[in-house]
Amino acid sequence: MEKDSKTTVAVERTTFAKLDRLAKANSVSKMEYITHAINYFEKYGINPVEHESPAQEMQKLIKRMDQVFAFLKKQETDLVRPAC
CATH class of the missing domain: 1.20.5 (Single alpha-helices involved in coiled-coils or other helix-helix interfaces)
Incomplete structure (x- = not known):
């Protein structure tokens, strides 16, 4: 079985700062925070683009x-x- 390969995503500095703050506040890495956030949106059918x-x-x-x-x-x- 092949390991998941990691990639990078370009975001604005302000977005990166928010991600860093939120990840630290929840005691997880930025990668874990993004993974949990995406899984949450998918699980509950929430589209963050619709605001x-x-x-x-x-x-x-x-x-x-x-x-x-x-x-x-x-x-x-x-x-x-x-x-x-």
Whole structure:
């Protein structure tokens, strides 16, 4: 079995500085950090190019759930009559 060969990727200095800071903060090498980040994006279907933040997506989901609960509450008051 052949070992994985390594390669280099050119990035801007500011991007390299961010990568260095993030890798150090997580106590991993830059290579490990990039590997984990790519695996994370792939596993969860996140496309970082679209710039959708997870917080925005959560807000959309919460809003939709609130709509469903409001619908159920309305149905309950309209259709379920208290037994008297």
